[in-house]
Amino acid sequence: MITIHLQAHDPKQAAHTLQAAPGQSLMQASVDANLPGIQADCGGLLTCATCHVVVHIDWQSKLPPMGSEEDGMLAFTAQTREAGSRLSCQIELTPELDGLQVTLPASQY
Helix, strand or coil: EEEEECCCCCCCCCCEEEEECCCHHHHHHHHHHHCCCCCCCCCCHHHHHHHCEEECCHHHHCCCCCCCCHHHHHHHCCCCCCCEEEEHHHEECCHHHEEEECCCCCCCC
């Protein structure tokens, strides 16, 4: 199992930790765990940008490069895009990502 740490936009709010199976997307693991903050309206089809997360700087280089479709879709996020912005539907969980830290935006809409 892979451990993921999700911090709410407001650091005063509780952080969430979840366990997920390798091969699953971060979006699907979050939805399956019923965690607030990742809406995933399109179900991972890369058409809505409601699974926006900001990957902690220490983890950004451990992710595969962003594809052009994801890069383009990040222009439609409700919150301002940041250096570590990614769509969680495009982050496949692998053993190398055990301990991954991401921050959720204030809103997906």
